[in-house]
Amino acid sequence: MAAEKGVKVLGMWASPMVIRVEWALRLKGVEYEYVDEDLANKSADLLRYNPVTKKVPVLVHDGRPIAESTIIVEYIDEAWKGGHPIMPADPYERAQARFWARYAEDKCNPALYPIFSTTGEAQRKAAHEAQQCLKTLETALEGKKFFGGDAVGYVDIIVGWYAHWLPVVEEVCGVSVVTDEELPLLKAWFGRLLAVDVLKAALPDRDRLLAANKARREQVLSA
Structure with a gap:
């Protein structure tokens, strides 16, 4: 089976933690698929990609999941070095x-x-x-x-x-x-x-x- 490609965000529309991830991706000009989760009935994808905390947001990059919003934002800055810098260079x-x-x-x-x-x-x-x-x-x-x-x-x-x-x-x-x-x-x-x-x-x-x-x-x- 071919590895999953692209960028996906598992989120919840009212979560301020999720907006961090979307903002970072948008500032970098990265196209992504957004999946809105029902946290009262969590999807199989959410449970599979974040089995530890089972929380949003989760960033899935080429099939590999990253959890926790602050960590995801730093990851985005490192994975897409071109475009808008998020972390200071110094x-x-x-x-x-x-x-x-x-x-x-x-x-x-x-x-x-x-x-x-x-x-x-x-x-x-x-x-x-x-x-x-x-x-x-x-x-x-x-x-x-x-x-x-x-x-x-x-x-x-x-x-x-x-x-x-x-x-x-x-x-x-x-x-x-x-x-x-x-x-x-x-x-x-x-x-x-x-x-x-x-x-x-x-x-x-x-x-x-x-x-x-x-x-x-x-x-x-x-x-």
């Missing part, structure tokens, strides 16, 4: 990019979820704590157009989902986290990032995302 700058990406994964992302899963005083406290994490992240934007400098880079791809998903979460939860007053650099970066056509084209429909998050929040709060 070793020190690469290390800094990985540091800020890890900070967002380990500190900011966990700080954001309680906003979605709480109400009242607990939610206000969660919003404040998330804001403090984002203020630290924002320092990496000082004097720059993007985290990657003059062009979208690794950190922009890893944390870029904030620009589309966080305003939806704010609307669903009735809170304000990223404001011009508290996080002016991050708020301005939201606008610049979403103005990049190749990134904007991959985003899920906002109304659909809003409806899905409203339903999910109701489910979480009633549990």
